[in-house]
Amino acid sequence: MKIVLITGATGGIGKQIAISLAKLGFTIVITGRNKENGEAAVTEIQKIAGNNNIELLIGDLSSFDGITSLVEQFCHKFQKLDILIHNAGSATQKLLKSKNGIELNFAINVIAPFLLTKLLLSSLKNSDNPRVICVTGGDIPKKLEIDNIQCEKVFKGLASYSQSKLMMMIVMYELSQQNINEKFTVNICYPGQASTIMTQSVTKEMFPKLMQPIFPIFKMITKPDNGKSAQKASKSSVFLATKESLKDITGKYYNKKCKEIKLPACVLDIGNRKYLWNYVNNLIT
Template sequence: MNLKDKVCIVTGSNSGIGKETALALAEMGATVVTVVRNKESGEKACSEIIEVSGNNSIDLMICDLSSMESIRRFAAEFMNKYDRLDVLINNAGAVISKRQLTIDGFEQTLAVNYLAPFLLTHELLSVLKASAPSRVINLSSGLHKRAKLNLDDLQSESSYKSRNVYGSAKLMVVMHTYELASRLKDTGIAVNVVLPGFVATNLGRSSGSLASRLMFGMMKPFQLSPKEGAETSVYVASSSDIEGVTGKCFEKKVETESAEISYDVELQKQLWDATISLLRL
């Protein structure tokens, strides 16, 4: 598909799935805004994307997704620079081995994996609406299917197991996707969630725990490459086959069912309200 004249944002695009997603969109002719925390690694990734794709319309913007102020500042800078946004891909994620708080006082796994895409999308809604038909793609994980949601302990204060907390955050991403899609009905903004599969990225290694490193090492022969993991994100971002499709979950480039609990409409609304309260929106 030709994405010439389209503007796309990909968060966490300095490596792994995000980088491959940005590259694929660049090869389709899009203007791609890569959003990373580290300027040096971001510059390296952008240079490689430009070299491989032959597309010079690759922009690097810096944002610390664990900081709500940084997210708001990035959104403002983006809208000052660009007058349209056709595709927003909330790709960035992190597994944190030990419970720690962000500068805002949020538990970090929750902040990076769930609060960040929630807030970033919220801050960019005006330009997404102005660019309609536009698309928002949130990345979740198959781990969300085994996760639980405790609205009374979103910050994991009672107990912290990195795998469980990560899974819960990714469940929240799915539920937020469905609730946002419902709220944005008839605006021309399609909001969908992607399960990329078990992909060989830096995500598992960032947890730092010996158990996680051993597990990811043993599973390596069964992992998808980052390029394979990016295929569904790219499909949902660009395919004309799903024009207007919203509030759906995709895996391996087809619609799939998410966790049963994720379809609980009342719980979706309760999570939305709790998140709005946390972020003071």
């Protein structure tokens, strides 16, 4: 029986990933911060998928103790982890800090996937074919803003969210390359746009000035649709989790249509990789 852990799966795209994988008979472990929402999601996934093996873990991915608590809860219940899907993401409206004093998008989008993977490595290594899947997002920038990692210079709304997703890609790609001979794989996918709490919380001010006139169009294409667009956006994660031919494939990037595409040059850049690797490791130790 394959065990899948999906972060931020009490709603949005994560819940749709959970439903699809539950339909295939996997044991699904979902995480969220809110117990009530989480329990409602478990019931819904069980009912739609006809699979009762759905577990809920409560923890805030923005803090170190939230992450370690999730790992403790998981290891208490399960001996192995087959698939780890880093789906939870954050796009704040303004500059916010986590309880550990880390810029919130950086904490949730970069630190959490890295630290969670690191702490779950021994569980992953107990699987025959462990897979780590990272959900990216935003308009991936061409350049890493090395002097603005935690928005020290300026917070730029959606552009800062996109920078944090770029940084997640750099760190997780570096993780894949440092573990190229290990049994676990690490791949990245882009889900495509979906109507979720995240997109519904985007404000006009989060858009770059020049793009603000298209805000009404964005609002229109992200109006609530009962999970329809989120279901579509779950496909690339489900593909990476299930495709047999990807068994030994690591360090790759897939678009919303599940097609492999080139990783941006600034993700492959060895200088960026080394810099962020050290930066992130210094923060978590």
